[in-house]
Amino acid sequence: MTTLLATERIKLFTTRSPWWSIVAALGLTIGFAGLVALNHSEGRPLQVEHSQFGIQFGLVVVLVMAALAVTTEYRFSTIRATFQAVPNRSAVLVAKTAVVAVLAAVIGEIAAFGSWTVTRVIAGGPEMAIATGADVRMVAGVGLVYALAAVIAVAVGTLVRQSAGAISILLIWPLLVENLVQLIPGAGPHIHDWMPFVNAERFLNPPEFTTPPIGPWGSLAYLAGVAAALFAAAMVAVNRRDA
Amino acid sequence: MTLLAVERMKLFSTRSPWWCSLIALALTVGFGALMAGTANTETPLTVAATQFGYTFGLVVIMVMAALAITTEYRFGTIRATFLAVPNRGKALLAKTAVVAILAGVLGELAAFGSWGIGKLIKPASDLALNTPYEWRAVAGVGLVYAVAAVIAVAVGVLVRHSAGAIALLLVYVQLVENLVSLIPRIGNDIHRWMPFTMSAKFITGDPDVTLRNINEGPPLADAGLSPWPALLYFAGFAVVMMVIALAVANRRDA
Amino acid sequence: MxxxxxxxxxxxxxxxxxxxxxxxxxxxxxxxxxxxxxxxxxxxxxxxxxxxxxxxxxxxxxxxxxxxxxxxxxxxxxxxxxxxxxxxxxxxxxxxxxxxxxxxxxxxxxxxxxxxxxxxxxxxxxxxxxxxxxxxxxxxxxxxxxxxxxxxxxxxxxxxxxxxxxxxxxxxxxxxxxxxxxxxxxxxxxxxxxxxxxxxxxxxxxxxxxxxxxxxxVGDFIAHATENSVLVRSPELGRLAEVLSAEGAKLSQDGDGLQVSGMDSAEVGELAAAARITLHELSNHAGSLEQAFIQLTGGTVEYQAATEEGPTA
CATH class of the missing domain: 3.40.50.300 (P-loop containing nucleotide triphosphate hydrolases)
Structure with missing residues (x-):
């Protein structure tokens, strides 16, 4: 497995896309935190959660990066070269997902702590201290969410095999579908409660917003469950299909 | 005219526009059906409520419009296009026109389809199109789709990569315009003048056609202009994007 | 082997x-x-x-x-x-x-x-x-x-x-x-x-x-697939066929003549002369490599068996 991890690491970092993603994700999230901090009014001191407003920017960049990590392999048929070198397709997919997820987690941690640091430097008061467990979760938890999002994106990319399609699905789903279902009279809010990215957001919310049904860590576990299910589907597909 | 015919043939001889059209209609009308089917006395079905799903169609149309140009770069057919029609501005405008017309037609189909299916499922609800607001909420969807398609083609020309163009468009429309309002003090003012806020204002705005409790409908577009000027503003943004795209396409090597 | x-x-x-x-x-x-x-x-x-x-x-x-x-x-x-x-x-x-x-x-x-x-x-x-x-x-x-x-x-x-x-x-x-x-x-x-x-x-x-x-x-393929054939016509076709096949030629009927493969026209002529058989026609039909290939792959039947047994009259 270490060999495969090394292989996938080389593959990922010898193209431009992860570098772009790192720059875009960090630039957008930390930049947005800076914007928020620069414009805040003196009367209302910023809290830890205010430093994380831009975290969704990084999330969408991670989704795109992770999907591209696998769809470009199909696009350029390097997936065939990959399976030629390593016929154990499950192992390849596990290794690729692991590498992408680790990168996503690192991006998440840097983005979150970077945003927090920038906010603190520009407009930090005593409220900006990471004091409680919830504060830790809101900042350090970003990496976890990014990593799970990356797993979801790799799985969707593997299932769809096409950059345009995978990216459309991965962006339209969390940004639009999960919001619009709320509007369905009656059942809408309940469906909304069980949307994966809604749960991701709940995990990263301050305590007063981490509403039912399952609490922040339950939400994270739920997100992980969705990621695992999609990943399993991708595993089945990749082993069944012709490369 | 010939150019329009050429671009029409190009567009419809590949699969992606058909798929996107189908998906756009299915999602929008399907969501309309869902809204109608689940409506009850507390949250009655209104004209505006039949159109809550128009954003589905909007994003899919933008993906389709972007792909119409980026796939030309992807497969190198853009060179064949420019060889056949060396006047690049004309070629790209023809493509834009065809895509925008398709988007407009799909918008009308999606909007009246959603409205019709609402009437079908809940014949008792008041879905008559009486006021200008109600007409705008339904018939206006085609106009918004057409303008959005122009923006998407322009972005496609500028970016040239499917993945990049789609990511940029979707993230901008669905995320950037919303998140800016989180910036303290200035955020809301910026948000009020962003193009897709304007387009939403045209569909939903002034007065509130949703007639719904604030918790049961999408938040109203808080735009800086009234509906028709808002649409003009939106169209103006599309024109600016298109002009930039044409200038860049003319300067670049194909 | x-x-x-x-x-x-x-x-x-x-x-x-x-x-x-x-x-x-x-x-x-x-x-x-x-x-x-x-x-x-x-x-x-x-x-x-x-x-x-x-x-x-x-x-x-x-x-x-x-x-x-x-x-x-x-x-x-x-x-x-x-x-x-x-x-x-x-x-x-x-x-x-x-x-x-x-x-x-x-x-x-x-x-x-x-x-x-x-x-x-x-x-x-x-x-x-x-x-x-x-x-x-x-x-x-x-x-x-x-x-x-x-x-x-x-x-x-x-x-x-x-x-x-x-x-x-x-x-x-x-x-x-x-x-x-x-x-x-x-x-x-x-x-x-x-x-x-x-x-x-x-x-x-x-x-x-x-x-x-x-x-x-490759050698066998070229030998089989590109065999030059010789067309012979003769009033004593039956006897000629006996003589030629005794010498290992492969024969097939072609109208009122015989397609002979496995030997060239000179050999056919000499064998006929030795057996005192009158010939009305003796002509070469050269097959090219590519032609043979197209022939073989175009029709696509089990040609392998046919080449090994040889076409028979």
Whole structure:
């Protein structure tokens, strides 16, 4: 497995896309935190959660990066070269997902702590201290969410095999579908409660917003469950299909 | 005219526009059906409520419009296009026109389809199109789709990569315009003048056609202009994007 | 006759359906160790599909193919056993040639020095840091060959390696194949050009429309498939036929004459004269290699049996 991890690491970092993603994700999230901090009014001191407003920017960049990590392999048929070198397709997919997820987690941690640091430097008061467990979760938890999002994106990319399609699905789903279902009279809010990215957001919310049904860590576990299910589907597909 | 015919043939001889059209209609009308089917006395079905799903169609149309140009770069057919029609501005405008017309037609189909299916499922609800607001909420969807398609083609020309163009468009429309309002003090003012806020204002705005409790409908577009000027503003943004795209396409090597 | 030589690639009953089209149809053949075997067939005959199945990329609908007795998917470090170049464009355009080879090497625990060696071998050292997307077809082909040689494998698969190359590139590939064969490697190389195969291969597997047409040596194939035939007409056709077949000629009725293969017109004339048989016509019908190939693959029936038994009158 270490060999495969090394292989996938080389593959990922010898193209431009992860570098772009790192720059875009960090630039957008930390930049947005800076914007928020620069414009805040003196009367209302910023809290830890205010430093994380831009975290969704990084999330969408991670989704795109992770999907591209696998769809470009199909696009350029390097997936065939990959399976030629390593016929154990499950192992390849596990290794690729692991590498992408680790990168996503690192991006998440840097983005979150970077945003927090920038906010603190520009407009930090005593409220900006990471004091409680919830504060830790809101900042350090970003990496976890990014990593799970990356797993979801790799799985969707593997299932769809096409950059345009995978990216459309991965962006339209969390940004639009999960919001619009709320509007369905009656059942809408309940469906909304069980949307994966809604749960991701709940995990990263301050305590007063981490509403039912399952609490922040339950939400994270739920997100992980969705990621695992999609990943399993991708595993089945990749082993069944012709490369 | 010939150019329009050429671009029409190009567009419809590949699969992606058909798929996107189908998906756009299915999602929008399907969501309309869902809204109608689940409506009850507390949250009655209104004209505006039949159109809550128009954003589905909007994003899919933008993906389709972007792909119409980026796939030309992807497969190198853009060179064949420019060889056949060396006047690049004309070629790209023809493509834009065809895509925008398709988007407009799909918008009308999606909007009246959603409205019709609402009437079908809940014949008792008041879905008559009486006021200008109600007409705008339904018939206006085609106009918004057409303008959005122009923006998407322009972005496609500028970016040239499917993945990049789609990511940029979707993230901008669905995320950037919303998140800016989180910036303290200035955020809301910026948000009020962003193009897709304007387009939403045209569909939903002034007065509130949703007639719904604030918790049961999408938040109203808080735009800086009234509906028709808002649409003009939106169209103006599309024109600016298109002009930039044409200038860049003319300067670049194909 | 070659029983002592190992069977390196062994396909049995290999079949692949794509929806309703049958790309490969009950194909069985063997590729012998240490020889260059040409895989010949017109475009669309199923050569690439067969190669993808050999490499475990496509799953056969039925049948089985093994390399050195094992399924490709069961090989632990396949690049050390099999090197393959199916398509030179299977490379990320924004990745450098060296990076492309590096990840391949890493995946099979090959030493980093292997990358430099193969780059040197194919003459790409000077452009190793350039992105593969900017390579010409010839350069891409060299990169593909470098990737195939990375694990110093004993079996090599090439799919249409000279397609689209300039004469210089073709010559280079041809020399390379010879060199690989001299090193004792098993080479399985496909082409739709018989002339190309006759220059590089020792053995041939010929397919048409997914079915096996011929398997054997290049020499035999050329002898069988391109036999010049001689048309003779004579009032004593029956006796002439006896005389000729006694000398080993293969005969077939052609109107009021005989098509004779297996001997040239001079031999036929001399045999007839010796037997005092009057001839009304004695003419040569030369078949070209390419014609024969088209004939063989165009009709696509089980030609193998026919060539071995010979057409009979």
């Amino acid at each position: 070659r029983a002592t030589i190992g069977r390196m690639i062994e396909a049995s009953g290999l079949t692949k359906h794509y929806g309703r089209t049958v790309a490969v149809d009950n194909l069985s053949f063997t590729v012998s160790e240490g020889r260059v075997t040409g895989f010949l067939g017109p475009n669309g005959a199923g050569k690439s599909t067969t190669m993808r199945m050999i490499l475990g990329l496509d799953r056969p609908t039925s049948g089985d193919v093994r390399i050195d007795g094992e399924h490709y998917r069961d090989l632990r470090q396949p690049l050390r056993t099999v090197g393959a170049l199916l398509d030179a464009k299977w490379v990320h355009p924004n990745r450098s040639a060296r990076a492309h080879l590096s990840w391949l090497a890493t995946s099979n625990k090959l030493p980093g020095t292997a990358v430099d060696e193969v780059l040197d071998l194919v003459g790409l050292t000077s452009v190793a840091r350039k992105n593969a997307g900017g390579f010409s077809l010839g350069m891409s082909q060299r990169l593909g060959i470098a990737a195939a040689l990375l694990g110093d494998p004993k079996v090599l698969l090439f799919d249409e390696p000279v397609n689209g190359l300039d004469p210089e590139g073709i010559l280079w590939i041809r020399r390379f194949m010879h060199r690989l064969a001299e090193e004792g490697r098993t080479v399985f190389v496909s082409s739709h050009l018989l002339s190309e195969m006759s220059q590089t291969a020792q053995d041939l597997v010929v397919i048409g429309r997914g079915k096996l047409i011929y398997q054997g040596t």
